[in-house]
Amino acid sequence: xxxxxQPISMDSYEGQEVNITCSHNNIATNDYITWYQQFPSQGPRxxxxxxxxxxxxxxxxxxxPADRKSSTLSLPRVSLSDTAVYYCLVGEGTTDSWGKLQFxxxxxxxxxx
Amino acid sequence: DTEVTQTPKHLVMGMTxxxxxxxEQHMGHRAxxxxxxxxxxxxxxxxxxxxxxxxxxxxxxxRFSPECxxxxxxxxxLHALQPEDSALYLCxxxxxxxxxxxxxxxxxxxxxxTRLTVV
Numbered sequence: 001x002x003x004x005x006q007p008i009s010m011d012s013y014e015g016q017e018v019n020i021t022c023s024h025n026n027i028a029t030n031d032y033i034t035w036y037q038q039f040p041s042q043g044p045r046x047x048x049x050x051x052x053x054x055x056x057x058x059x060x061x062x063x064x065p066a067d068r069k070s071s072t073l074s075l076p077r078v079s080l081s082d083t084a085v086y087y088c089l090v091g092e093g094t095t096d097s098w099g100k101l102q103f104x105x106x107x108x109x110x111x112x113x
Numbered sequence: 114d115t116e117v118t119q120t121p122k123h124l125v126m127g128m129t130x131x132x133x134x135x136x137e138q139h140m141g142h143r144a145x146x147x148x149x150x151x152x153x154x155x156x157x158x159x160x161x162x163x164x165x166x167x168x169x170x171x172x173x174x175x176r177f178s179p180e181c182x183x184x185x186x187x188x189x190x191l192h193a194l195q196p197e198d199s200a201l202y203l204c205x206x207x208x209x210x211x212x213x214x215x216x217x218x219x220x221x222x223x224x225x226x227t228r229l230t231v232v
């Protein structure tokens with residue numbers, strides 16, 4: 001599985017856009033980029049996944065440049081309830097990596113009024 | 114039902130006690146996992162069950178004993194734990210089978226965890 005690097009923490013105010021960049025220089029051709037969100041005392045939950053270009057859902061957007069060596073999770077107009085740890089994971093989910101959902105350090109996002 | 118349910122939510126046990134953590138899902142997932150998470154650290158994989166068979170043990174000490182009685186249930190039996198084993202224990206499940214083509218890492222559903230304190 002490709003190693004990922006992301007900022008340890010980010011602070012924001014309510015209503016602002018938060019962008020978290022994840023570096024994954026050794027991403028393989030078949031790897032996907034997947035983000036999970038974890039609230040305190042809860043398990044992580046899937047929020048978005050992409051392979052290339054841009055993916056958007058009701059929660060977030062994921063921007064992936066052409067070289068795929070990094071990706072940016074964008075949280076639009078954050079609220080206090082977006083305070084959480086965000087994990088960037090890279091992998092293909094095939095028999096080699098299946099079951100090996102391995103989390104990096106994650107980014108603690110704190111949203112204040 | 115799209116949830117993974119873990120019980121109990123909190124557990125305090127002595128170092129000589131025997132206790133069990135329980136995890137249940139009714140999504141038809143055939144893979145189930147145990148993770149351990151220490152404070153301010155990411156979850157660490159402990160065990161993986163596939164079709165009720167143990168497929169991955171990440172060199173976990175024998176004082177942790179997993180069990181998968183059926184496709185919906187996963188237990189973690191605890192015995193002679195140490196204070197450093199205090200952590201949040203998370204159960205997860207994912208879609209059946211082992212993918213032969215890459216699908217990414219999106220299909221995991223986690224429970225809310227059991228907060229374990231060893232005294």
